[in-house]
Amino acid sequence: MKSPDAPPPASPTPGEDPLRPHTYDGIQEYDKRLPNWWLLTFYATIVFWIGYWMYFQQSGLSTSDGAKIDQHLAQVEAQKLAANAAFDDASLWKMSRNAVFVDAGRATFNATCASCHHATLIGGIGPSLVDAVWVHGAQPTQMLKVVNEGVLTKGMPAWGPILGPRKVSEVLAFILSHHTPPADLALATK
Amino acid sequence: MSDQKISITYNDRVVRQFLLATMLWGIVGMLVGVLVASQLNFWRLNFNLPWLTFGRLRPLHTNAVIFAFVGNMMFAGVYYSTQRLVKARLASDFLSSLHFWGWQAIIVAAAITLPLGFTRGKEYAELIWPINIAVALIWVVFAVNFFWTLARRNEPSLYVAIWFYIATIITVAMLYIVNHLSIPTSLLHSYPVFGGVQDALVQWWYGHNAVAFFLTTPILGIMYYFLPKAAERPVYSYRLSVIHFWSLVFVYIWAGPHHLLNTALPNWLQVLGMTFSLMLWAPSWGGMLNGLLTLRGAWHKLRTDPVLKFFAAAVTFYGMATFEGPLLSIKSVNALAHYSDWIIGHVHSGALGWNGFMAAGMIYWLLPRLWNRPLHSVGLANLHFWLGTVGILLYVAAMWTSGITQGLMLNATTEGGSVLAYPNFLDTLNTIRPMMLMRLIGGGLYLVGFLIMAYNLVRTIRGAQPVDGTIEVFARSAVPQEERLGAATTLFNPPVVFSALGTLFACVWMFGGPGLQIVGLFGGAISAILAVAHFATRGTRWAGWHERLLVSAASFTVLTFVAVAAGGLIQIIPTVVVNKAQNMEDRIATPYTPLELAGRDIYVREGCYNCHSQMIRTMVPDVLRYGDYSRMGESLFDHPFQWGSRRSGPDLARVGGKYNAAWHFVHMADPRATSPGSNMPAYPWLYTNRTDVASLYGKLNVQRMLAVPYPAMSPADVQASVEAQAKTITDELKATQQLTAPDREIVALIAYLQRLGKYETVAPRTAALQP
Numbered sequence: 001m002k003s004p005d006a007p008p009p010a011s012p013t014p015g016e017d018p019l020r021p022h023t024y025d026g027i028q029e030y031d032k033r034l035p036n037w038w039l040l041t042f043y044a045t046i047v048f049w050i051g052y053w054m055y056f057q058q059s060g061l062s063t064s065d066g067a068k069i070d071q072h073l074a075q076v077e078a079q080k081l082a083a084n085a086a087f088d089d090a091s092l093w094k095m096s097r098n099a100v101f102v103d104a105g106r107a108t109f110n111a112t113c114a115s116c117h118h119a120t121l122i123g124g125i126g127p128s129l130v131d132a133v134w135v136h137g138a139q140p141t142q143m144l145k146v147v148n149e150g151v152l153t154k155g156m157p158a159w160g161p162i163l164g165p166r167k168v169s170e171v172l173a174f175i176l177s178h179h180t181p182p183a184d185l186a187l188a189t190k
Numbered sequence: 191m192s193d194q195k196i197s198i199t200y201n202d203r204v205v206r207q208f209l210l211a212t213m214l215w216g217i218v219g220m221l222v223g224v225l226v227a228s229q230l231n232f233w234r235l236n237f238n239l240p241w242l243t244f245g246r247l248r249p250l251h252t253n254a255v256i257f258a259f260v261g262n263m264m265f266a267g268v269y270y271s272t273q274r275l276v277k278a279r280l281a282s283d284f285l286s287s288l289h290f291w292g293w294q295a296i297i298v299a300a301a302i303t304l305p306l307g308f309t310r311g312k313e314y315a316e317l318i319w320p321i322n323i324a325v326a327l328i329w330v331v332f333a334v335n336f337f338w339t340l341a342r343r344n345e346p347s348l349y350v351a352i353w354f355y356i357a358t359i360i361t362v363a364m365l366y367i368v369n370h371l372s373i374p375t376s377l378l379h380s381y382p383v384f385g386g387v388q389d390a391l392v393q394w395w396y397g398h399n400a401v402a403f404f405l406t407t408p409i410l411g412i413m414y415y416f417l418p419k420a421a422e423r424p425v426y427s428y429r430l431s432v433i434h435f436w437s438l439v440f441v442y443i444w445a446g447p448h449h450l451l452n453t454a455l456p457n458w459l460q461v462l463g464m465t466f467s468l469m470l471w472a473p474s475w476g477g478m479l480n481g482l483l484t485l486r487g488a489w490h491k492l493r494t495d496p497v498l499k500f501f502a503a504a505v506t507f508y509g510m511a512t513f514e515g516p517l518l519s520i521k522s523v524n525a526l527a528h529y530s531d532w533i534i535g536h537v538h539s540g541a542l543g544w545n546g547f548m549a550a551g552m553i554y555w556l557l558p559r560l561w562n563r564p565l566h567s568v569g570l571a572n573l574h575f576w577l578g579t580v581g582i583l584l585y586v587a588a589m590w591t592s593g594i595t596q597g598l599m600l601n602a603t604t605e606g607g608s609v610l611a612y613p614n615f616l617d618t619l620n621t622i623r624p625m626m627l628m629r630l631i632g633g634g635l636y637l638v639g640f641l642i643m644a645y646n647l648v649r650t651i652r653g654a655q656p657v658d659g660t661i662e663v664f665a666r667s668a669v670p671q672e673e674r675l676g677a678a679t680t681l682f683n684p685p686v687v688f689s690a691l692g693t694l695f696a697c698v699w700m701f702g703g704p705g706l707q708i709v710g711l712f713g714g715a716i717s718a719i720l721a722v723a724h725f726a727t728r729g730t731r732w733a734g735w736h737e738r739l740l741v742s743a744a745s746f747t748v749l750t751f752v753a754v755a756a757g758g759l760i761q762i763i764p765t766v767v768v769n770k771a772q773n774m775e776d777r778i779a780t781p782y783t784p785l786e787l788a789g790r791d792i793y794v795r796e797g798c799y800n801c802h803s804q805m806i807r808t809m810v811p812d813v814l815r816y817g818d819y820s821r822m823g824e825s826l827f828d829h830p831f832q833w834g835s836r837r838s839g840p841d842l843a844r845v846g847g848k849y850n851a852a853w854h855f856v857h858m859a860d861p862r863a864t865s866p867g868s869n870m871p872a873y874p875w876l877y878t879n880r881t882d883v884a885s886l887y888g889k890l891n892v893q894r895m896l897a898v899p900y901p902a903m904s905p906a907d908v909q910a911s912v913e914a915q916a917k918t919i920t921d922e923l924k925a926t927q928q929l930t931a932p933d934r935e936i937v938a939l940i941a942y943l944q945r946l947g948k949y950e951t952v953a954p955r956t957a958a959l960q961p
Contacts, residue, residue, distance in 0.1 A: 020428050024349035025274040027415070028424035034433060038479065042437070042472035045516075049465035053700060056461055058707060065457060065808040069819060072607075072810045079608040111614045115864040116853060125852045125864075125926060155850020161814055164609025 080165055087169060092140035095169060096176030105174025108167050112159065121178060126156060130178050144172055196665050198344075200273040202658040204286040206560050208266035211294060212549060213644055215262055218301075219254030220637045226251050227630045229871070230838065231623070233861075236871035241305035243871045245797025249316040250304045255541060256314060256404060258297045263549040264408040265289065265332070268355050270556065271415035272336065275352055276343030277663045285335040292328040296321060308378050311794035311830045312393050314400055315369050319380040322370040329366065333359045337743070344666040346673075346741045350431040354411030356747050357439045361403040361754045368758075369396035373896065375889045379791075381829040381896060384766070387455060387822045389831040391765050394449040395758055402442040403754075405540065406508075409548050410477050413505065416552050418484050420497045426483035432736060434476025439750060440689075441470045443757030448519035451528065452807040453833065454822045458700075459761060460521070466757070467519030474512035481505035496571035500551030503579060507543025511536060525809055526597040529837040531622065531629075535589025542582045542636055550574065550643060557650050562657040566649035570642050577639035584632030592625035600837075601811040610814050615840040616867040675738050680745035683735045684728070688721035693756060777949040778823040781898050782942070784886045784908045785915040789942025791882075791889070792935050794830070796873065803834030804843040804946065817844035817947065824949045827898045839870060844947030851919055852926040854940045876936040883912050883933075915941055 020029040056062045063071075095101040110119055116126035127135065136146045147168050148160030160168055229235045229244045236243045273280060280286050299321050303309075309316040317325070336359060340352070348356075369392055372380035384392050418425050425431070447455055447463025482505055485498070492498045514536050518527050527533060554571050558564050565571060599618040602611035612618055680686075695717055699710025725732055739746055782790060793799075804825070806816045813819050820843050825831055834841075849857075856863050859877060861870040887905045894900050903911070916932035919940055923930060930936060 019424055022347055024345065024347075025271075025277075025415075027349065027418045029428040029431075030424050030426055031429055032427040032483075034427070034430055035479065038472060038475065041475070042469070045465075045469040045471060049469055052465050053461055057458060057700070065452065066819075069808045069810065069813065073813060076608040076810065076814070079606055111617070111866075115866070116849075125850065125856060150848075152847045155847075155853055157848045161817075162610060162613045164605060164613070166605065166609070167613065 080160070087141065087144060087165075089140045092144065092169065092172055093176060093181040095173035096140075096179075096181070098173065101170050101173040102177045104167075105170035105172070105177075108163065108171050109174050112163065113171065116155075121175065126154075129175050140172060140176060143175065144168065147172060194665050195662055198277065198279050198661050198663060200270075200659040200661070201280040201283060201286055202270070202560055203656070204280065204283075204290055205266050205270045205556070206656060207290045208262045208269065209553060209556060209560070210647075211290070212259060212262040212266055212553065213640075213647055215254060215258035215297060216546075216549065217637070217640055217644060219251060219259045220633070220640060222247055222251040222254060224630065224633050224637055227626070227633055230869055231626050231630060233869045233871060238872055238874055240307065240796075240875050243796065243873075245800050245871070246305050246307055246309075248800045249309060249313075249797060250301065252314055253300055253304065253316060254297070256400065257300070259549070260405055260409075260541075260545050261293065263545070263552065264358075264404075264412070265293070266556070267412035267416070267552055268336070268358075268408060271351055271412065272339060272355060274659065274661075275345065275349045275415065276340060277345040277661060277666075278339055278343045281335055281338035281342055285331050285338075289328060289331045289335060292324065292331065296324050296328060299324070303378075307795040307797075309795060309797065310370075310372065310380065310382060311797075311799060311832065312369070312382065312389075313799075313835060314397055315393065318378055319370070319372050319374050320377065322366075322372070326363070326367060326370075329359075329363055333363065337747075340743045343743075344663045346666060347737075348740045348743060348746060349414070350425070350428075350435065351411040351414040353431075353435050353746065353750070354407045354414070356743075357435075357750050357754065358403050358408040358411070360747060360751050361399065361407075361439070361443075364751075364755065364758075365396045365399050365403065368762075369393060373892045375892045376885060379885075379889075381889070381892050383829075383896060384831075385827055385829040385896065385898075386825040386831050388762075388766050389829065390450055390453075390455060390825075390833055391447065391459065391762060393831070395443070395446040395762060398446040398449060399443055401537075401540070402438075405545055406442075406474075407439070409545060412548060412552060413477070413481050413501070416555055417481055417501050417505075420495065420501060420551070420555055421485050421488035421491065423484055423486070423488045426480050426486070430476050430480050434473045434480070436753065437473035438470070438477070440753040440756065441466055441473055443754050444761065445470055445519065447761070448524070449835065450833070451519070451521050451524040452809055453805050454820045454825070456765070456822075459765070462700075462761065464519050464521055468516045471513065471516040474515075475509060478505055478509035478512065481508075494568075496568060496575055497551045497555045499572070499575045500547045500554065503575070504544050504547035504551060507539050507547065507582070511540040511544060514539070525807070526601060527593055528807075529803060529835070530593035530597045530600075531589045531625070532593025532597065533836065535586045535593060538589065539582065539586045542578070542585065546636070546640075547578065550578070550640075553643065553647065557647060559659075560656065561651045561654040563650060563654040566646050570646045574639040574642045574646070577635050577642070581632045581635030581637075581639065584635065585629050586632075588625040588628035588632060592622040592629070595625070596622050600815070601809070603811060603814070607810065608814075610811065613815070615815070616865060619838070619869065620867050673738055673741055675735075675742040675745040677745075679735075679738070680742070680748060684721075684724055685732050685735060686749065688717060688724070691717040692721070697760060776823070776952060777821040778952050779826050779828075779949055781827050781893070781900050782945065783911060783915055784883075784890060784903070785881075785912045785938050785941045786945045787889065787893070787942075788881050788883065788886055788912070789935075789938035789940070789945075792876070792939050793942055794832070798842075799832045799834045801834075801836065801838035801870070803837050803841045805833040806841055806843045812841070816841045821949075823952070824947075827893075829893070829896055829898070839868070842943070842946055846944045846946040846948055850926070851922045851940050851944065852928050854943055855923055855928045855930070855936065858936060858939065873936075876939060877930060877934055879935040880933045881912070881916075881935050881938045883909060886912070919944075 017030050017032055020031050116124055117129050118124045121129040123129070127133070134143070136142060136151065146156065148158065150156045150158035163171070225235070226244055226248050240246070269280060269286070300317050303318055303321065304316060308318045310318060336355065371383045373383060374380040382389055414425065444466035445463055447459045448467045451460050451464065482502070485502060488498065492502055517523055518533070518536060554565060596618045599612045599621060603609060604611045692714055695710045695714035697710070698706050699714055702710050739749070806812050806818065806820045808819045825833070853864055857865065858873045860872055861868040887908050890900050890903060890908065913932065916937045919937050920930060920932045
């Protein structure tokens with residue numbers, strides 16, 4: 001092999017860039033400059049690495065992923081608490097006579113609850129919701145609590161965090177629509 | 191003997207063998223791919239048979255395509271081009287044959303064991319330990335055969351293709367061995383030595399760099415040989431080859447943690463993974479540029495030559511995939527795309543576009559030369575090209591749409607971000623059904639293209655006379671001592687010293703703590719300035735040194751190894767050596783009971799991780815859907831870790847206790863009974879198979895060796911523990927009229943599933959893992 005200082009051989013066609021002196025199994029090589037945009041891309045990503053690392057690992061200005069999500073979750077929690085406070089027995093019974101709530105609740109029930117409680121609410125893996133037996137309390141707010149927080153020992157998942165207060169109350173309205181409200185609640189039925 | 195002219199006949203027989211194997215296993219791998227894609231659409235195609243379920247066949251598909259199809263293609267290309275580039279016959283016909291038949295035996299063993307459920311439970315590293323040893327041995331045979339050939343070369347200087355082959359051989363050996371370290375519990379089963387976050391880090395260091403050094407670097411080498419040959423044009427730029435080779439092999443290794451963004455992986459590793467992935471963009475595109483720009487002056491040939499069509503499209507797909515990769519590594523993009531079909535689309539634009547088309551171009555170029563007969567039909571090759579291209583585009587477009595759609599739906603919230611917009615996971619799955627069908631059509635078209643190639647191949651070689659290449663060369667005189675690099679000049683020279691200084695100062699800056707940070711930053715800046723100044727004034731010395739490096743194969747290999755080893759050492763060693771007890775944040779797992787461990791082994795055997803993750807990311811939608819985000823300590827004793835990479839079904843990290851035992855009992859027998867619209871296979875055999883309790887005693891001993899804090903238990907203790915826990919589960923099932931014997935596998939699996947997400951709280955000690 002020749003030393004790199006040796007003059008390169010003539011190009012195959014005039015006006016072309018010079019070729020490297022060596023050929024490998026007939027393969028020749030130019031030695032063209034690196035494209036500027038390519039070099040700039042490379043340099044920019046290196047600069048980005050330095051800046052990103054400094055900001056997230058060294059500056060003290062960023063919060064960790066854990067702290068960040070804990071903050072977000074606290075906000076979510078506060079919103080849910082505020083929303084949940086609005087429901088009492090009377091308002092839930094009232095919702096159960098409202099076709100909009102009941103229809104919305106039926107859709108969620110069929111997608112989420114029917115696999116254990118059956119689409120006709122007669123029960124299966126989970127207990128029946130149309131009989132008069134209420135294991136965890138017969139008041140609508142007590143039922144709301146069961147749906148929201150679940151009964152983990154019996155395999156009832158906590159649906160509150162997944163469905164959110166609106167969908168949970170709709171489901172409850174759907175369940176209650178299968179029952180008669182107590183006589184002392186004077187509810188206007190359509 | 192320097193002037194003596196000798197005649198060399200190349201060993202093209204082994205090239206032909208590998209080429210035919212490529213064709214065969216390519217079709218097998220793609221056929222299994224079409225089958226598993228069909229299973230995602232039509233669950234009945236799981237046939238209720240254990241060895242035909244998605245969870246067992248998907249590993250078969252990935253392993254077949256990577257190791258059987260691309261593996262054989264790589265060996266064919268490497269052996270063909272290396273002999274010609276170094277003007278020497280392969281060193282040993284015996285080793286060449288052993289390599290070929292050994293590799294085929296490994297593939298057959300994999301194709302038998304994977305459907306039978308023998309697996310290590312780590313992606314692309316599923317093969318059981320006896321096969322791992324065979325792979326390592328055959329790889330050594332390949333390495334010896336290759337380097338021995340280099341040692342006998344009659345061409346002193348190493349061409350760029352050979353650089354990439356060297357990087358492939360040493361790096362794959364390193365990755366494969368470290369990620370497959372296991373302790374056997376029987377002839378067919380083992381536990382990986384790493385667990386939890388350590389296993390995750392090692393796995394994706396391997397997984398990502400399997401893509402780099404098995405699917406990319408050898409194929410780049412093949413591109414550098416076959417593309418200029420087919421185009422009959424000089425390679426665009428030698429110095430671009432130099433820069434992109436060294437930056438690629440150095441940077442690639444660091445990028446593995448981008449598979450674990452927003453997870454419980456320590457943050458500094460996530461930041462390294464993301465930033466190095468971005469820095470990888472330019473080095474990858476260096477390869478694409480050198481390929482595409484080599485075609486300058488030959489573009490008109492694309493109209494008539496199917497080989498160049500395939501190569502040009504392959505390099506374009508390579509460029510697209512290597513732009514998409516860094517994009518997906520950005521943490522916020524990854525939050526949308528991870529666990530979704532977008533990732534599946536990304537790997538297929540690489541596998542179908544880059545690997546598959548490079549293979550096709552290479553095969554069409556080699557066939558006439560290896561069998562001395564023109565290709566049977568150029569028209570059919572063109573048809574293959576267009577079918578394949580349309581197939582890829584359909585596939586990739588479907589997966590982009592699917593991934594982004596499902597990602598957006600899963601992450602969508604309403605009511606001020608406090609509630610999931612689509613709480614039912616199956617709503618998101620059923621929305622992407624049309625895209626899953628389109629991907630099946632795209633993949634099917636691609637397979638048809640390959641079948642056409644197989645037909646073309648058979649028609650071309652039938653009755654043809656195989657021919658081996660020959661060459662007349664001057665036997666080379668030894669390279670003069672003063673041209674080769676000695677040990678000192680290998681390590682002490684401007685490029686290496688400045689690179690080492692830069693890396694060293696960068697590490698001091700990143701990990702040095704408050705005082706040393708400044709030292710590292712200034713040291714790094716000064717090294718960079720000095721390097722630029724030195725190169726500006728004495729650049730010819732740098733170039734001259736690299737020319738000398740090219741005639742010194744051993745020095746080249748050593749430096750390549752140093753470059754690829756650096757990133758892995760810096761990332762993995764700190765995570766592995768810190769005491770396990772410190773590796774946990776504020777929670778720690780308790781070891782699984784014997785029955786739960788048996789259930790976990792069933793979970794791994796059935797390949798549940800192919801569709802279910804066990805990692806709730808630090809993202810509000812993940813937490814709203816699946817529960818509190820996962821902590822490092824919670825999977826501390828998981829050998830192997832099961833964080834997963836794709837959610838075709840929901841995350842299971844906290845599924846324990848979410849439903850009752852009866853729900854799982856009904857669900858595993860008929861997933862659609864509890865989850866209407868699900869595409870999960872049914873698992874009827876879990877209700878008849880008996881749990882393997884006999885092996886548990888030995889398995890617990892191995893777990894204890896891996897520092898899982900199990901109390902001492904005799905075989906009788908194990909038996910008693912299993913029976914007691916199984917009884918509580920069958921009693922619970924009986925209360926809801928679900929009857930089963932306590933010794934059935936379903937009971938063990940329920941024990942494991944109901945245990946997921948349980949942990950003990952401990953005082954946080956995260957400081958140890960911060961750099």
